[in-house]
Amino acid sequence: MLFRREVLEGIAGGRIDRVFRVWAKPPVRAGSTQRTWAGIIVIDSVTAVTPEEITEEDALRSGFEGRAALLSALSKSTKEGGYHRVMLHIGGPNPEAELAGNADLTDQELAELKATLDAIDARSRRAPWTREVLRLIEENPGLRAADLAERLGRDRLPFKADVRRLKSLGLTESLETGYRLSPRGKALMTYLRP
Incomplete structure (x- = not known):
């Protein structure tokens, strides 16, 4: 998964604990990790969600100003598939x-x-x-x-x-x-x- 700099900063700072993606089939699963400059990102869960299941808290905890902004960003994705909520956290520093x-x-x-x-x-x-x-x-x-x-x-x-x-x-x-x-x-x- 790719993360924008401000998202990684939010994850490292504890302000962001979830991201949303459009995928036909998720390329990550619970328990997987990803090395980033901000640290090792640990995937806690990956859940398919409908737009109606996305809450205001989801939007705020994923770095958006509100639910409407998050849904607008997701609707602009050029990828095929459904919406997925990815819960995550920093698991420690990246040794690299x-x-x-x-x-x-x-x-x-x-x-x-x-x-x-x-x-x-x-x-x-x-x-x-x-x-x-x-x-x-x-x-x-x-x-x-x-x-x-x-x-x-x-x-x-x-x-x-x-x-x-x-x-x-x-x-x-x-x-x-x-x-x-x-x-x-x-x-x-x-x-x-x-």
């Missing part, structure tokens, strides 16, 4: 986000990160790619994944999988649109420059 925020790395830690990238590149079925992707993100923060992939002559989904791999090392951060280097990623890129 904590890792990404740490730019105070020793030379040994930087050398180990470099060795990790070297190993990923050595196992790659195509040419080495890690530094090229990091440089591209560094030079184009906030650019859509499709546009970044196109600049490399690659398909979007495999490119996004590579970025997720770099993110798991704490080197990149997802933005509402596109990516940027994390503080850890910036420290590594400074270290890698001759």
